[in-house]
Amino acid sequence: xxxIVPLLxxxxxxxxxxxxxxxxxxxxxxxxxxxxxxxxxxGTFLGASSGADGHFYFEAQPLDxxxxxxxxxxxxxxxxxxFNLEKGKNITLNxxxxxxxxxxxxxxxxxxxxxxxxxxxxxxxxSLDVATTAGALADVSAAMQTLPxxxxxxxxxxxxxxxxxxxxxxxxxxxILVHKPYTSSAPNTAVRGRFNPFMFSGTAFSxxxxxxxxxxxxxxxxxxxxxxxxxxxxxxxxxMTVGTDLAGTKKWKNGAITASANYMNLxxxxxxxxxxxxxxxxxxxxxxxxxxxxxxxxxxxVKVYATIDNASLQQQRQNLDxxxxxxxxxxxxxxxxxxxxxxxxxxxxxxKGGASYTLNSDAFAxxxxxxxxxxxxxxxxxxxxxxxxxxxxxxxGSDYFYTNFYQGFGSAEMLAxxxxxxxxxxxxxFAEINHYVSKNLVINAGLRSEFSVRTNxxxxxxxxxxxYQFKNEQQVSVAFGRFFQDPDNVFLVxxxxxxxxxxTHYIISYNKAWKKRxxxxxxxxxxxxxxxxxxxxxxxxxxGYGYAYGADVFYRxxxxxxxxxxxxxxxxxxTERNYLNYNExxxxxxxxxHTLNVVYxxxxxxxxxxxxxxxSVGSPRPHNNPNQSHFMADKLPAYKSLDLNWSFLxxxxxIFHASISNVLGFKNVFGYxxxxxxxxxxxxxxxxxxxxxxxxxxxGCFITLSKSGSANQLDKL
Amino acid sequence: MKTTTTLILALxxxxxxxxxxxxxxxxxxxxxxxxxQTTAQILETANTFGRIAGTAQxxxxxxxxxxxxxxxxxxxxxxxxxxRDEYLDLAQSFVDEAMKLKADxxxxxxxxxxxxxxxxVIDPMxxxxxxxxxxxxxxxxxxELNPNNPRATYLQLxxxxxxxxxxxxxxxxxxxxxxxxxxxxxxxxxxxxLYPSWGKEDVAQLRKMCAx
Numbered sequence: 001x002x003x004i005v006p007l008l009x010x011x012x013x014x015x016x017x018x019x020x021x022x023x024x025x026x027x028x029x030x031x032x033x034x035x036x037x038x039x040x041x042x043g044t045f046l047g048a049s050s051g052a053d054g055h056f057y058f059e060a061q062p063l064d065x066x067x068x069x070x071x072x073x074x075x076x077x078x079x080x081x082x083f084n085l086e087k088g089k090n091i092t093l094n095x096x097x098x099x100x101x102x103x104x105x106x107x108x109x110x111x112x113x114x115x116x117x118x119x120x121x122x123x124x125x126x127s128l129d130v131a132t133t134a135g136a137l138a139d140v141s142a143a144m145q146t147l148p149x150x151x152x153x154x155x156x157x158x159x160x161x162x163x164x165x166x167x168x169x170x171x172x173x174x175x176i177l178v179h180k181p182y183t184s185s186a187p188n189t190a191v192r193g194r195f196n197p198f199m200f201s202g203t204a205f206s207x208x209x210x211x212x213x214x215x216x217x218x219x220x221x222x223x224x225x226x227x228x229x230x231x232x233x234x235x236x237x238x239x240m241t242v243g244t245d246l247a248g249t250k251k252w253k254n255g256a257i258t259a260s261a262n263y264m265n266l267x268x269x270x271x272x273x274x275x276x277x278x279x280x281x282x283x284x285x286x287x288x289x290x291x292x293x294x295x296x297x298x299x300x301x302v303k304v305y306a307t308i309d310n311a312s313l314q315q316q317r318q319n320l321d322x323x324x325x326x327x328x329x330x331x332x333x334x335x336x337x338x339x340x341x342x343x344x345x346x347x348x349x350x351x352k353g354g355a356s357y358t359l360n361s362d363a364f365a366x367x368x369x370x371x372x373x374x375x376x377x378x379x380x381x382x383x384x385x386x387x388x389x390x391x392x393x394x395x396x397g398s399d400y401f402y403t404n405f406y407q408g409f410g411s412a413e414m415l416a417x418x419x420x421x422x423x424x425x426x427x428x429x430f431a432e433i434n435h436y437v438s439k440n441l442v443i444n445a446g447l448r449s450e451f452s453v454r455t456n457x458x459x460x461x462x463x464x465x466x467x468y469q470f471k472n473e474q475q476v477s478v479a480f481g482r483f484f485q486d487p488d489n490v491f492l493v494x495x496x497x498x499x500x501x502x503x504t505h506y507i508i509s510y511n512k513a514w515k516k517r518x519x520x521x522x523x524x525x526x527x528x529x530x531x532x533x534x535x536x537x538x539x540x541x542x543x544g545y546g547y548a549y550g551a552d553v554f555y556r557x558x559x560x561x562x563x564x565x566x567x568x569x570x571x572x573x574x575t576e577r578n579y580l581n582y583n584e585x586x587x588x589x590x591x592x593x594h595t596l597n598v599v600y601x602x603x604x605x606x607x608x609x610x611x612x613x614x615x616s617v618g619s620p621r622p623h624n625n626p627n628q629s630h631f632m633a634d635k636l637p638a639y640k641s642l643d644l645n646w647s648f649l650x651x652x653x654x655i656f657h658a659s660i661s662n663v664l665g666f667k668n669v670f671g672y673x674x675x676x677x678x679x680x681x682x683x684x685x686x687x688x689x690x691x692x693x694x695x696x697x698x699x700g701c702f703i704t705l706s707k708s709g710s711a712n713q714l715d716k717l
Numbered sequence: 718m719k720t721t722t723t724l725i726l727a728l729x730x731x732x733x734x735x736x737x738x739x740x741x742x743x744x745x746x747x748x749x750x751x752x753x754q755t756t757a758q759i760l761e762t763a764n765t766f767g768r769i770a771g772t773a774q775x776x777x778x779x780x781x782x783x784x785x786x787x788x789x790x791x792x793x794x795x796x797x798x799x800x801r802d803e804y805l806d807l808a809q810s811f812v813d814e815a816m817k818l819k820a821d822x823x824x825x826x827x828x829x830x831x832x833x834x835x836x837x838v839i840d841p842m843x844x845x846x847x848x849x850x851x852x853x854x855x856x857x858x859x860x861e862l863n864p865n866n867p868r869a870t871y872l873q874l875x876x877x878x879x880x881x882x883x884x885x886x887x888x889x890x891x892x893x894x895x896x897x898x899x900x901x902x903x904x905x906x907x908x909x910x911l912y913p914s915w916g917k918e919d920v921a922q923l924r925k926m927c928a929x
Contacts (some may be wrong), residue, residue: 038764045742047768049761073803231850515797652884
């Protein structure tokens with residue numbers, strides 16, 4: 001190597017005498033040094049990275065003109081041009097970099113909103129969460145009942161939010177309304193949501209003060225977005241103690257179609273496990289679903305989702321008045337189609353729209369006669385979002401709603417002795433602006449207007465929300481809104497001119513996020529007016545009113561316990577209403593003043609299994625005992641339940657799943673049915689309303705067949 | 718990835734008065750990559766390749782190596798998940814650029830597969846199925862373009878072994894393929910200067926579990 005050394009020295013000397021140094025320091029707007037920035041002289045390969053103290057230094061061949069560019073991930077790049085450089089003169093430049101504006105890292109409104117996917121950054125429940133939450137049995141609305149602000153009513157199974165009834169929550173798929181999101185059942189026997197959580201990639205749940213894009217829900221909305229394109233073609237087979245499900249996915253260049261068929265029959269299960277009710281025909285249903293997705297030419301997507309469902313059951317109950325057994329049979333036929341599109345036009349416009357059609361018919365048969373209900377609903381919607389600037393976007397749109405409801409009563413001999421119908425057409429429009437004052441402050445203001453053909457009246461609903469984020473991943477958010485909702489169809493058939501009920505929300509929330517941990521706290525006040533009330537002459541009016549206020553705390557942690565993920569949710573609510581047949585303000589019987597949910601999941605990698613546990617506790621609900629002189633004087637026992645589930649990854653493409661609800665066998669009572677005829681002591685006899693079975697056992701096996709052989713339904717569990 | 722060949726090459730080129738600026742910069746960057754140990758050093762190397770890529774707009778090689786550095790950052794479990802994803806986003810932007818140029822697409826697809834695996838590792842429970850499928854797909858394309866690509870073969874083996882380990886399967890069934898790949902590595906790895914040539918040491922690592 002001897003001959004090389006002198007050569008190197010010569011070169012080095014040459015280099016040294018004609019070199020020019022470029023050095024300096026890079027800082028952010030607060031003056032803190034930025035490490036790892038890239039400093040380069042454009043058009044050359046010369047440059048350096050900034051060190052731990054923000055300093056950088058490199059040597060360059062003498063240049064006449066130099067354009068120095070400084071860049072760093074998450075910041076706006078800066079360029080500085082130097083003209084007529086003196087030979088050999090060293091250049092010093094100190095640069096301040098500004099954070100670049102990126103909506104993904106900017107603040108989003110969280111007051112009253114929980115979301116996953118593109119809706120909000122405060123991720124709460126993914127479809128995997130929904131399916132692994134013990135006690136939810138993969139029902140989206142059941143899983144939502146472990147979140148704060150919700151109340152669990154075991155006899156209904158539906159989602160109740162912040163002192164509102166189940167009707168006060170609207171369910172949407174891809175932004176289009178689902179008129180009948182729940183299955184039908186015998187009175188006081190729980191229903192469940194109709195949808196498989198794995199159809200959806202993101203779920204946004206709002207506990208109040210939601211966007212002007214939506215209306216007709218006094219308390220909250222649940223928005224589920226269907227999946228985009230699948231990864232590969234698969235055939236999924238589910239074998240469960242309650243039935244079976246078969247689904248196949250086929251994909252082509254820019255589209256895919258998934259078709260599924262399912263059959264459920266609880267008869268074998270009910271033969272094995274004792275039930276609290278006598279079933280003459282155990283719940284049985286069969287149905288199918290089709291989901292079609294196609295990317296359109298540019299950046300758009302068209303989706304169509306359709307389901308067919310037929311269900312029936314027959315229960316036997318004792319009639320408290322006659323002491324005789326009665327049969328209650330329920331038959332349900334549900335057809336649902338939802339088609340929607342999304343298209344980006346140019347750089348600034350996004351158009352979305354779609355329509356849904358629901359046809360739901362229920363036939364209830366008792367010994368006395370039959371009641372038939374037939375509901376037809378249409379929702380059509382079109383929206384446009386316009387990106388006014390990098391920091392502002394405007395959204396506006398219009399909806400059309402059509403509903404037609406028919407209720408027929410008849411004796412066993414002659415159907416349709418009497419029928420009542422009601423229908424409604426609604427035209428609505430909304431406009432909303434979202435403006436980022438800075439990365440840390442966002443304002444959202446909207447206005448919604450609805451016109452009802454039925455009452456020939458229109459209403460105006462303002463919405464306003466603000467969010468401010470500050471140091472250490474903390475955020476404060478406030479929201480306000482006015483909400484209108486038509487009374488339920490069962491009231492409209494009696495009085496077709498009932499006006500909309502309304503609610504006003506005021507919400508304030510504070511959140512903090514750490515690594516893999518989230519804390520959310522929220523306080524709210526809701527004012528209800530125009531509620532349906534029956535006066536002493538039996539006339540239905542809008543004279544009802546009420547209020548609700550309370551606070552929720554939610555803490556989620558997937559870091560503290562290794563391989564463990566848990567959340568704790570506590571809600572407190574005080575609410576009273578004077579509506580329906582109430583004579584005074586009283587707390588409704590569907591309310592628990594305090595609700596606590598603790599959900600835990602643990603992954604045992606050696607066993608390739610996940611354990612899930614959910615503890616739910618609700619303070620005693622008020623209850624009206626007609627034997628008491630005071631209204632709503634009684635209290636039901638507190639609600640308690642501990643649910644467990646276990647998922648085992650047997651092979652790459654085979655999963656076993658088992659779950660038990662109410663493992664400790666708590667005896668929960670959801671209310672009482674009272675006789676209308678006093679007994680010998682002048683007391684009205686009663687029977688408790690209890691769950692169909694104290695505990696529910698479930699075992700299932702899920703198999704996925706695909707070309708690669710590595711796909712599985714792990715996502716499903 | 719310490720090889721003396723790049724060092725000698727750098728020395729040789731620096732002595733040549735008419736050395737091509739691009740090749741010189743690449744050689745220096747490659748030796749910087751060889752010696753990078755800490756996170757700061759890896760990021761500096763990524764920056765170096767980023768600068769070369771910015772000036773040499775038609776070259777895929779600096780983009781390849783910048784991607785490789787950012788993928789390494791993506792695999793670093795000491796960093797926060799969001800930061801790892803950001804680095805992988807940067808890596809992906811370089812991959813997207815390189816794919817449009819006159820590049821060795823077999824190598825680019827193999828690298829893309831590695832990127833998908835890095836994404837998977839950040840959140841295996843929710844990304845497992847999707848990213849595994851995408852990684853396998855990218856490797857299939859890579860091997861279709863060049864069935865002899867040793868890096869693609871290595872990555873495919875690595876993915877399969879990882880999956881087998883997760884299911885508690887016996888990994889010794891892979892040993893014949895591992896040993897075969899190691900033995901024929903030099904034959905398969907006859908690539909031009911500056912081209913990616915890494916991997917033999919990684920295969921040697923895999924061999925260790927077969928020696929038992």
